[in-house]
Amino acid sequence: MPGLALVLLDSLIKVAGGVAIGWWLKDAAGKGKSGGGGGGSSKKSKQSAARRAGAAAAAGGIGSSAPVPRPQEELKMVLCVNMSLKMGTGKVGAQCAHAAVGVLWSHYNSHNVAIRQWEMYGQPKIALKVSDESEMAALEAKAAAGGIPTYIVHDAGRTQIAAGSQTVLAIGPAPKSQLDTVTGHLKLL
Numbered sequence: 001m002p003g004l005a006l007v008l009l010d011s012l013i014k015v016a017g018g019v020a021i022g023w024w025l026k027d028a029a030g031k032g033k034s035g036g037g038g039g040g041s042s043k044k045s046k047q048s049a050a051r052r053a054g055a056a057a058a059a060g061g062i063g064s065s066a067p068v069p070r071p072q073e074e075l076k077m078v079l080c081v082n083m084s085l086k087m088g089t090g091k092v093g094a095q096c097a098h099a100a101v102g103v104l105w106s107h108y109n110s111h112n113v114a115i116r117q118w119e120m121y122g123q124p125k126i127a128l129k130v131s132d133e134s135e136m137a138a139l140e141a142k143a144a145a146g147g148i149p150t151y152i153v154h155d156a157g158r159t160q161i162a163a164g165s166q167t168v169l170a171i172g173p174a175p176k177s178q179l180d181t182v183t184g185h186l187k188l189l
Helices: 002-031 043-060 089-107 112-120 133-145 176-183
Strands: 075-082 125-130 150-154 166-175
Touching: 002 089, 075 089, 075 112, 075 133, 075 176, 089 125, 089 150, 089 166, 112 166, 125 133, 133 150, 133 166, 133 176, 166 176
Parallel strands: 075 125
Antiparallel strands: 075 166, 150 166
């Protein structure tokens, strides 16, 4: 059964990534080359620009002309699910997809090579259990201290759980041995 859950989760993440890239392409086509704007540099507009850049890079990731060297060690991403929220299976899948896409968009510029290698050589993702938000925060701090990309999903509160709840922490992509020092003690979802 866990194998089936991982296959389902992998499929959901790939669908979410495709939707995100399609959204970006539609947005880019709608804006044409007029781009630009008001010169404001708010945090929100910078995040939006980073997401669009990440989506553009992801769209061209595997097919881009720059060669992607094989990593010396397998790269993977871990998705740490907050078990205290008692989310349904579909909710967990959706939140994991948000986390996977979010970590790629947020860190594409700073971890370009590792992300492209991960995209090119299998995109392994592992779903793990964390007990609550405090454990999630400790894992995020440890990963960030090691220079590993992280992203925490804060739920919008439209369905099963309260707005702002931290549902999933994505860590990586990063070398398997480096991730194991952060999350090796956690149990599989």
